[in-house]
Structures are given as structure tokens and as C-alpha cells.
Amino acid sequence: MKKLLAVLLTVCLLSTLWTVFAVAEDKPTIVVNTFAQEHEKAMYEEVIKQFEEENNCIVDFRVSGDQYWPELEASLTAGNAPDVFYLGVGDVRKRVWTGAVAALDDYLDVSTLGNIWPEALNLYKYDEESNKLGEGKIYGLPKDFSAVSMTVNKAIIRKRDAEIKQAIADGILPFYPEIDENGNLPVYTFTEFANLCKICTFEDETLPETAGSKQVYGTHLWEDFCLKPFIWGAGGDYLNEDCTEVLFNTDKFIEGYEGFMKIVEVGGSGSSTDETSGYLKFLAGRCAFFPCGTWDVGAFQAIEEDEAVNPGKSWFDFDVAPWPISDEYASLSIEERQDKWVGRLDSVGFCISAQSKYPELAAKFAYAMSADPEVQRFLAKKGGQLPNLMEMAEGEYLTDDSYFPETRVVFVKMLEGQNGHREVSSMTWNDLWLTEGFNTGLTSVWSFYEKSDLGVTPMDVRTYCESIQDNAQQLLNDAIDDMEAMKP
Structure with a gap:
């Protein structure tokens, strides 16, 4: 009798597990890969849980650290890209040319994006025919306009x-x-x-x-x-x-x-x-x-x-x-x-892989994170970002005291354009002209103004800037040549 009960219990347990697995397998799964600080990660997990419930799906949320960009590059090269990942504003052309990203116009009603800051949305537009950024199809939705x-x-x-x-x-x-x-x-x-x-x-x-x-x-x-x-x-x-x-x-x-x-x-x-x-x-x-x-x-x-x-x-x-x-x-x-x-001003955007098995769901996720008013309100009140929605940012974000900090109008003035300037390194094919051409010798400048011995030749600002100009220009020329060589 005990053996019979044990067998019956085992059968019931296996049946239950099989049902759970079957239900899980019926749910579409998308892989979302981002980078985030701990407080941001906790916010996103809360939003993702709600998205999973509303869409009867599973979001495999993966957060990377400092090596996010090289790891992403490796996954794209290997052909196992996440369904949703970050698109840097300086990488739009590159990702389109290599066929890595899908145009969101094919999966979303883009007329619903009208309340996103236009300057932010334009960062992810590219027209292949004219080779112009800032117009054409949309290849990403701003995670934020920072x-x-x-x-x-x-x-x-x-x-x-x-x-x-x-x-x-x-x-x-x-x-x-x-x-x-x-x-x-x-x-x-x-x-x-x-x-x-x-x-x-x-x-x-x-x-x-x-x-x-x-x-x-x-x-x-x-x-x-x-x-x-x-x-x-x-x-x-x-x-x-x-x-x-x-x-x-x-x-x-x-x-x-x-x-x-x-x-x-x-x-x-x-x-x-x-x-x-x-x-x-x-x-x-x-x-x-x-x-x-x-x-x-x-x-x-x-x-x-x-x-x-x-x-x-x-x-x-x-x-x-x-x-x-x-x-x-x-x-x-x-x-x-x-x-x-x-x-x-800067931004990073949610894009969808051209190889995604569930592009509609991936696009819906990108939209929810970027343009859903409730999500934007939640993230802004938690201190994760400014609202991507212009009306919200210029309205309740400024007037509702539950938002933080007190002088947040500073942020809005920047987004409105009066006091904001786009991040310069995102405007070129690569940023070696800045990282290698400018940043590598800065100890010499600090040594001069601190009057300290840092093991380098001290240089005032003018001397340093004039000494690096030619090499930095050559690195920029090389970046322009590399872009032209890759153009389809």
C-alpha cells in the first residue's frame, strides 16, 4: 500500500511539473540585456514583472557591467544577440549597415511616439537612401534623454x-x-x-x-x-x-x-x-x-x-x-x-534584434519602457531618469513636489535645448580622437597646475592642447575613412 501511494504521489508530482513546464514553454521568452546601477536594476525589475503579467510572457532580464559594449559586440558577431539591447546613438548607422537591428516602424504604430522629446527620438532615426541621420525609419526608442x-x-x-x-x-x-x-x-x-x-x-x-x-x-x-x-x-x-x-x-x-x-x-x-x-x-x-x-x-x-x-x-x-x-x-x-x-545631453536606446523570434513582443517591450506614461512616471519618481514624454517633463515633473530634486528645472532647461549640448563622442564613427587623442596625456596638465611631480613633463593647457592637435586630427581622419570603407 505504501509503495502504491508513493507511486501515485510521484505520478502526481511529475504531472504537476509537466503542467508547469508546458505552461512556461507556451509563453514567449525575450532576452533583454542592459547595463544598470543597482537602484536602476531594481526599478526595471519591477516594471518588467508588470510587463510579463500583462503580456503573458517571460522576460529574461540580464544586466551587464563595465564590459557591456564589448560583450554586446561579441554576441552580435557570434549571431546570438539579445532580443532587446541598448543602441548607442553613435552606432545607429553601423547597426543598420550590418543588419543587426530591425526598424521599429515595421512593428509599432510610430504615430503613438509623438510625445517623446523630438530631439531624443531623432537620435535613432536613419534614412538609408540619403544616408542621413535624424530622419527616416526609427531603429531605437530612447531608454532616456539624459x-x-x-x-x-x-x-x-x-x-x-x-x-x-x-x-x-x-x-x-x-x-x-x-x-x-x-x-x-x-x-x-x-x-x-x-x-x-x-x-x-x-x-x-x-x-x-x-x-x-x-x-x-x-x-x-x-x-x-x-x-x-x-x-x-x-x-x-x-x-x-x-x-x-x-x-x-x-x-x-x-x-x-x-x-x-x-x-x-x-x-x-x-x-x-x-x-x-x-x-x-x-x-x-x-x-x-x-x-x-x-x-x-x-x-x-x-x-x-x-x-x-x-x-x-x-x-x-x-x-x-x-x-x-x-x-x-x-x-x-x-x-x-x-x-x-x-x-x-546624451541617450541610449532600446532596439530590437533583426534576428529576434518575437519582434512584435520585443518592440512592445521597447515601447513600454520608453513611452508608457505610467512607466515613465514610476521611473522618474524613483530617480532613474527624466520623463521621456515632453508634456510630462514640462508639466507634472516640475509642478508635483513628489518628484526629486528641488531644482530639477535645471534638467528640463537642458532637454529643452537652451542649456543642453549633445555628447560629442557620439557624433563620430569612433571616439579614438578623444580617448586616445586627448585623454591619454592629461596627467601632464594636472602636474603643472598642482605643482606636483607625477613622473611626467608638466604642461600648461595651451601647450598640451597644441601638442596633441595633429595626432587627434589624424585619428579623426582615420575614423572618417573607416566609416567610408564600411558603407554599403
Whole structure:
């Protein structure tokens, strides 16, 4: 009898398992591969769970780390691409030419995309006949239209209140680092900002033990991510209009870079040899000003609102701020400075593999993540991104106090175009002209302005920029030649 019961139980169990497997096999499965920080990953998983329930499907969600792009390239080459993956805005032509991505027009009603920021959607358009980007079919939907602003830890500003007010009285600073009564942002010139960073460099005995040190810095920027707004704030650029000439040796570029290094020169920055990065300093309340991508907001928000470790926002009080501008604007009023600052705009998009078994489902997923109002509201309130939907970004995102941070209008001004500039490295076939042509010798510049021995020949900004110009131009020429060679 016991043996019979055991057999019957085994049969029932196998039957149940077979039913579960059969149901699972009936559900279409798409592989989605992205990169994300931990707080972003948690947001996406919540959204994906809802998508699976609504569409009776399985989403195999895979998150990669720093090696996302080379790993993606390898999977595309091997012919086992995910159904949905990220499309870099500089890779649109390349992916279309190699047949890696499918046009979303074939699987979506594109008339429903009208509320996405037009500038963001245009980044993923390409017309094969005319070989023009920004028009034609749509090969990706923006995961986000991201902006990189300056940020400020207002807890540090409060601690230096007396010193800042004295600097204003002495004519060193023109105004306090906060929005004025007329809604004007505190836009500083390069010299003013460097002086403010110097004021905010001090030892703070009130910091918690978790800060790792009592030393606070005005800022701790680095060229690869933070220099561009200084170049644009000086009226310069990295490339000419048609992206065929490198402009490192031009006066405006050099002025912007000198404005960047002025912070180091006056002693308002962390050192190039510091073991603790600027990012970690900022997270520990030891850095007054720092860059912030819209994708970072959730992580900063979590620290600010953690009353257990940050009681009363005593050491971390996060907000966003504009980037500094050329010293030639020093005589302008705060109102006249509002359209002079510029920050970086960028994007990465959801695309679908041309080899996907379920292209309609994959396209539906891309649409849900990019254009569904409820998803956009959820992600924006969690601090993962700005709303891709223009009406939402210019409406409830600004007026609803449940969104964060307080001065989020800075982000919107950038997306609206007045204060935003597209990421330069995405405009060329590859970015070697920047990564190898510009970034590899920057230690020489830091050595000069820090007056430190870093084992290299110190160079001021002008000397460095003029010394690298020809090689950078050759690398750009090579990229243009490579693009022409690959054109179908």
C-alpha cells in the first residue's frame, strides 16, 4: 500500500511539473540585456514583472557591467544577440549597415511616439537612401534623454555660510549659490566658481565617521566626464559643425580648459593622486559640487532621505545646479547669464534584434519602457531618469513636489535645448580622437597646475592642447575613412 501511494504521489508530482513546464514553454521568452546601477536594476525589475503579467510572457532580464559594449559586440558577431539591447546613438548607422537591428516602424504604430522629446527620438532615426541621420525609419526608442548637470551639497554651503557672505561683501562672489527670488539660477563664471570651491575646501569636524576623512573639497572633477560644459561655457567646442575637424588648439577650447583647471590652481579641488574618487567623496558629504547624470538621482536621493544616517540632512542635502561660464560674462547680471551655461545631453536606446523570434513582443517591450506614461512616471519618481514624454517633463515633473530634486528645472532647461549640448563622442564613427587623442596625456596638465611631480613633463593647457592637435586630427581622419570603407 505504501509503495502504491508513493507511486501515485510521484505520478502526481511529475504531472504537476509537466503542467508547469508546458505552461512556461507556451509563453514567449525575450532576452533583454542592459547595463544598470543597482537602484536602476531594481526599478526595471519591477516594471518588467508588470510587463510579463500583462503580456503573458517571460522576460529574461540580464544586466551587464563595465564590459557591456564589448560583450554586446561579441554576441552580435557570434549571431546570438539579445532580443532587446541598448543602441548607442553613435552606432545607429553601423547597426543598420550590418543588419543587426530591425526598424521599429515595421512593428509599432510610430504615430503613438509623438510625445517623446523630438530631439531624443531623432537620435535613432536613419534614412538609408540619403544616408542621413535624424530622419527616416526609427531603429531605437530612447531608454532616456539624459542630462548631466552640476550638483550641490547644500549642507556644505550652509556650513560655509559666513565665508560665502563675506566673499560676496568683498566682491569675490556676485551672489549666493541658490536660486534668487525671480527664479534665476546661480550661474557663476569660471573664476567665481573656482573661488567658491576654494571657500568650500575645509576640514569639517562634524562629519560622521563613515565619511572616511574630515577634509571637504569644493569639487573633484575629471576631464573625461566633466570638461565639456566648461568648453561649451566658453563658447568653444570639440569638433567643427560637420565633425571633420578637431578644435583642441582653438582659443575658446583652451579658455574653457583653463577655466576648468583654475579650480585646481586655486586649491578648490581634490588631488589627482587621491585614493578616494570624487564620486565617493560626494557620497560621503566631502565634496560641495559634483556632476550628476539624471540616472544618478535615485542613489543620491536615497542618501538624503535616510534619516538614520543623515539626520535632518545634516551632512548631505542634494540639489542640482548649472555649470559655470566664461569670465567674459563677469559683468552680466544673474538674469543675463541664464542662457550662457551648457550641460551635456546624451541617450541610449532600446532596439530590437533583426534576428529576434518575437519582434512584435520585443518592440512592445521597447515601447513600454520608453513611452508608457505610467512607466515613465514610476521611473522618474524613483530617480532613474527624466520623463521621456515632453508634456510630462514640462508639466507634472516640475509642478508635483513628489518628484526629486528641488531644482530639477535645471534638467528640463537642458532637454529643452537652451542649456543642453549633445555628447560629442557620439557624433563620430569612433571616439579614438578623444580617448586616445586627448585623454591619454592629461596627467601632464594636472602636474603643472598642482605643482606636483607625477613622473611626467608638466604642461600648461595651451601647450598640451597644441601638442596633441595633429595626432587627434589624424585619428579623426582615420575614423572618417573607416566609416567610408564600411558603407554599403
